Amino acid sequence: xxxxxxxxxxxxxxxxxxxxxxxxxxxxxxxxxxxxxxxxxxxxxxxxxxxxxxxxxxxxxxxxxxxxxxxxxxxxxxxxxxxxxxxxxxxxxxxxxxxxxxxxxxxxxxxxxxxxxxxxxxxxxxxxxxxxxxxxxxxxxxxxxxxxxxxxxxxxxxxxxxxxxxxxxxxxxxxxxxxxxxxxxxxxxxxxxxxxxxxxxxxxxxxxxxxxxxxxxxxxxxxxxxxxxxxxxxxxxxxxxxxxxxxxxxxxxxxxxxxxxxxxxxxxxxxxxxxxxxxxxxxxxxxxxxxxxxxxxxxxxxxxxxxxxxxxxxxxxxxxxxxxxxxxxxxxxxxxxxxxxxxxxxxxxxxxxxxxxxxxxxxxxxxxxxxxxxxxxxxxxxxxxxxxxxxxxxxxxxxxxxxxxxxxxxxxxxxxxxxxxxxxxxxxxxxxxxxxxxxxxxxxxxxx
Ligand SMILES: [Zn+2]
Numbered sequence: 390x391x392x393x394x395x396x397x398x399x400x401x402x403x404x405x406x407x408x409x410x411x412x413x414x415x416x417x418x419x420x421x422x423x424x425x426x427x428x429x430x431x432x433x434x435x436x437x438x439x440x441x442x443x444x445x446x447x448x449x450x451x452x453x454x455x456x457x458x459x460x461x462x463x464x465x466x467x468x469x470x471x472x473x474x475x476x477x478x479x480x481x482x483x484x485x486x487x488x489x490x491x492x493x494x495x496x497x498x499x500x501x502x503x504x505x506x507x508x509x510x511x512x513x514x515x516x517x518x519x520x521x522x523x524x525x526x527x528x529x530x531x532x533x534x535x536x537x538x539x540x541x542x543x544x545x546x547x548x549x550x551x552x553x554x555x556x557x558x559x560x561x562x563x564x565x566x567x568x569x570x571x572x573x574x575x576x577x578x579x580x581x582x583x584x585x586x587x588x589x590x591x592x593x594x595x596x597x598x599x600x601x602x603x604x605x606x607x608x609x610x611x612x613x614x615x616x617x618x619x620x621x622x623x624x625x626x627x628x629x630x631x632x633x634x635x636x637x638x639x640x641x642x643x644x645x646x647x648x649x650x651x652x653x654x655x656x657x658x659x660x661x662x663x664x665x666x667x668x669x670x671x672x673x674x675x676x677x678x679x680x681x682x683x684x685x686x687x688x689x690x691x692x693x694x695x696x697x698x699x700x701x702x703x704x705x706x707x708x709x710x711x712x713x714x715x716x717x718x719x720x721x722x723x724x725x726x727x728x729x730x731x732x733x734x735x736x737x738x739x740x741x742x743x744x745x746x747x748x749x750x751x752x753x754x755x756x757x758x759x760x761x762x763x764x765x766x767x768x769x770x771x772x773x774x775x776x777x778x779x780x781x782x783x784x785x786x787x788x789x790x791x792x793x794x795x796x797x798x799x800x801x802x803x804x805x806x807x808x809x810x811x812x813x814x815x816x817x818x819x820x821x822x823x824x825x826x827x828x829x830x831x832x833x834x835x836x837x
């Protein structure tokens with residue numbers, strides 16, 4: 390009898406394992422089947438060198454990629470092809486964030502019951518304006534970097550360009566150690582984390598506004614250099630006596646080092662975390678890279694540099710742009726979206742919002758300081774009357790390398806609620822180099 394009992398138990402266990410295995414398989418089949426079917430080794434889909442199904446369009450209906458005679462064809466303009474490579478993706482699946490890779494299942498008409506459709510899949514319309522992307526790409530003029538512009542009320546990303554790039558219609562041979570193509574498969578806007586430099590002073594300013602009661606009445610002083618916790622903090626020149634507004638406009642390192650050191654590591658961390666800069670956000674299902682910061686109370690020198698946006702600080706361009714949207718929009722903003730329409734993929738525009746990234750009053754004060762930066766320092770260019778608010782950054786990247794140039798901010802405009810970010814790697818001056826690219830992209834975005 391004992392033997393039979395043992396065998397029955399064994400049978401029960403084995404059949405239990407079988408049922409469990411089937412359950413796991415079924416769940417994974419329904420959740421991931423589309424990815425399995427569109428795996429790049431599935432030549433039924435990729436025959437002819439390209440995904441042989443639905444088209445990818447921009448917001449104006451311009452075709453960015455489609456299948457013709459069994460071959461994947463991209464937009465006829467080379468600038469548009471180069472500018473939208475990281476959004477659209479390539480035929481080889483090398484651009485991981487490309488919509489052709491991420492939504493391959495949708496494009497191929499995949500369905501868990503019937504499999505890949507023979508008659509063709511869904512077309513996907515992106516939120517991007519491909520002409521605007523091409524303008525931003527040309528403004529980058531061969532430099533490595535990224536340009537992002539989005540509507541902080543609806544979430545539509547109008548411009549997303551990452552360089553270096555290449556032509557998906559005629560993909561070049563790229564050798565791994567070719568410096569011209571360094572990180573070419575990476576979408577810098579969504580997937581890079583970069584030293585922010587002075588654009589991070591927006592966050593330190595927010596922390597100071599919320600935690601220093603006498604901030605607006607204080608007079609700071611800059612001798613051109615100071616020592617905090619044994620670390621030497623320097624400015625390009627002695628800025629003399631400064632209000633906080635003036636220190637923000639001239640981007641005084643000595644004052645911002647002092648602010649971070651006075652605020653303390655916990656406060657700096659709390660405000661940075663609240664701003665969402667340590668988290669990743671989901672942009673139509675693509676998770677952005679997380680930022681990282683190391684605020685250390687025991688090392689005041691490194692804390693001071695962290696408050697200036699240097700030290701170990703790393704920031705993702707897309708999350709920073711979203712934070713700028715929240716500053717413009719009274720504390721919260723729409724989450725960026727890349728897909729405007731795509732067979733049930735659509736989230737209603739503006740339906741997905743961030744949490745409160747900054748207090749409303751703080752956002753208003755910071756906005757007016759960023760507005761003063763433009764009026765007193767950067768200039769408005771063609772953007773007069775749109776309430777351009779901005780902060781530039783010129784981030785040291787170590788050694789003898791030319792600094793990274795940054796420019797970020799937003800338009801305070803009901804008709805044109807746009808936030809933006811520009812990074813030019815080793816570009817030099819933030820306000821000059823990145824600022825000019827941002828102004829060109831924004832002018833194109835608002836039709837000027
Ligand atoms: Zn200074």
